[in-house]
Amino acid sequence: MKHFTVLLALFASSTLFGIEINQTEFNQGDGFGLETREDGLRFDWETPEGKAFIDLQIISIRGKANGPLIKEIGVEGKTILNKVDPNFLFWVGDRDLEKRPDGWMIFFDRVPTRPYSVEKGFLAPEQITVSTDGNRAVIELDGLASTHFSGSLAFIFYKGSPFVHLEARVSTQRPATAFLYHVGLGKQETQGLRLYWIDSQGNP
Helix, strand or coil, X not given: CCCCCHHHHHCCXXXXXXXXXXXXXXXXXXXXXXXXXXXXXXXXXXXXXXXXXXEEECCCECCECCCCCEEEEEECCEEXXXXXXXXXXXXXXXXXXXXXXXXXXXXXXXXXXXXXEEEEEEECCCEEEEEEECCEEEEEEEEEECCCEEEEEEEEEECCXXXXXXXXXXXXXXXXXXXXXXXXXXXXXXXXXXXXXXXXCCCC
């Protein structure tokens, strides 16, 4: 298959709407901050632009959100983006295992030239794990699933970097499966918004 508050010093775990938050591997001395509340959590970390933050709301029922998962994300108390949901689509096809004697060693299998299906991933977490490892922190929510895939959704943060790495950690028991997955952020209301970006060289 192929984690700063006083409360953290007292409790190794807490709950949100019956969802356990495991904080046993979270070190408040690593430059990351974590606050939990009844309906979500707020996480912050250091970046060159200042202290960045992300506020997550909890999705409690499959397919029915308690609100967008990402309530807001920003830096130095200023919101940059709010009310967005990670969206996952899985393109699922079959590998042609007869092409090679060893079966799986096929680099270009041209799966889209054969019938395939598209599955939407839904998130219904029962546990959230928040951990740190040196300059890296991870918020992992279990319960990400589509028709044939299951696993977790992970937010990965790096101390000193403004980037948030969003990752689907899923596996399947479906035999001979070839797949691609697409991820994006969905927002219901986009009127009046503008999108800006920079390239890998820092150019707008």
